[in-house]
Amino acid sequence: MGDRVRGRSPGSREEHLGALGPILRAEVGDTIVVHFRNETRFPLSLHPHGVAYDKANEGSGYADGSMGSLGTNGSHPHHGGGGSGNAVPPSGSYTYRWQVPPRSGPGPADPDSIAWPYHSHVNEVGDTSAGLVGAIVIHRRGSLDERRQLPKGVDREFVNLFTVTDENKSLYLETNMREFLGTSTTPVNPDDEEFVESNLMHGINGFVYGDLPGLTMAEGEHVRWHVMSMGTEIDIHTPHWHGATLLENGRRLDTTEVFPASSRTLDMTPDRPGMWMLHCHVNDHMEAGMHAMFTVLPNRNSSFASSR
Numbered sequence: 001m002g003d004r005v006r007g008r009s010p011g012s013r014e015e016h017l018g019a020l021g022p023i024l025r026a027e028v029g030d031t032i033v034v035h036f037r038n039e040t041r042f043p044l045s046l047h048p049h050g051v052a053y054d055k056a057n058e059g060s061g062y063a064d065g066s067m068g069s070l071g072t073n074g075s076h077p078h079h080g081g082g083g084s085g086n087a088v089p090p091s092g093s094y095t096y097r098w099q100v101p102p103r104s105g106p107g108p109a110d111p112d113s114i115a116w117p118y119h120s121h122v123n124e125v126g127d128t129s130a131g132l133v134g135a136i137v138i139h140r141r142g143s144l145d146e147r148r149q150l151p152k153g154v155d156r157e158f159v160n161l162f163t164v165t166d167e168n169k170s171l172y173l174e175t176n177m178r179e180f181l182g183t184s185t186t187p188v189n190p191d192d193e194e195f196v197e198s199n200l201m202h203g204i205n206g207f208v209y210g211d212l213p214g215l216t217m218a219e220g221e222h223v224r225w226h227v228m229s230m231g232t233e234i235d236i237h238t239p240h241w242h243g244a245t246l247l248e249n250g251r252r253l254d255t256t257e258v259f260p261a262s263s264r265t266l267d268m269t270p271d272r273p274g275m276w277m278l279h280c281h282v283n284d285h286m287e288a289g290m291h292a293m294f295t296v297l298p299n300r301n302s303s304f305a306s307s308r
């Protein structure tokens, strides 16, 4: 993770991820190995949801310093269970190993892939408010295509994080103030109510007001959406798609709901070409910028195209 988010190439499969980390993808039965190098100025970690790990690969210390490990008699916490993976120092490296047993993969009612969040968990609030969040996508055994990039039968996959990024709590608040307000003639008080409010970024993958690039698909394609959230008690989001409906575990929807660190997987077959809005349907959030545009390109062979 660098102090600068490296740009994603236009038109690439990952372009729509915006500020998210790369997708970590596996099938049930795999082991995920992450070689993590910390290029920032802060101690960071990689804490996964859903997959199986031991204390050395949890990527999270505990507030009492115990690491939450059991003693040799299985009852008393002792120190040293986690180790350096709980806080990788600046310029440091760590290799995380996570197993993917069946309990990490899709359940009986799920589609053949589901998403879990991963995030840094040293200063959880500061780390996630700095955007150090990404997705792990787990597929049923044997369900990935031969390039191991998409489920068989799925043409597009998108991951969208709906969250109010509280940049007041970001590791980078001071850096950002220096960079963006450094030339300001009036000093800014970081506790000023309006300043605090102005730093609540109501975004999708870190982008606001329809600026997220890369949500492009074609009419008639099988499109899989993973939506998730992070944050706090205001992070009650209801992702809503215009121009299409979706299936979520057998239910027909055009709006679902996500809460901090929860995720949902939905399938869509867009049948109306055009540019459509994807937005949180909570009024405050919508007005504060939590929307993106997705583009459905016409398929000239489709019945809808030929009926025009």
Ligand SMILES: [Cu+2]
Binding pocket: 162, 235, 236, 237, 238, 280, 281, 282, 285, 286, 290
């Ligand atoms: Cu919302």
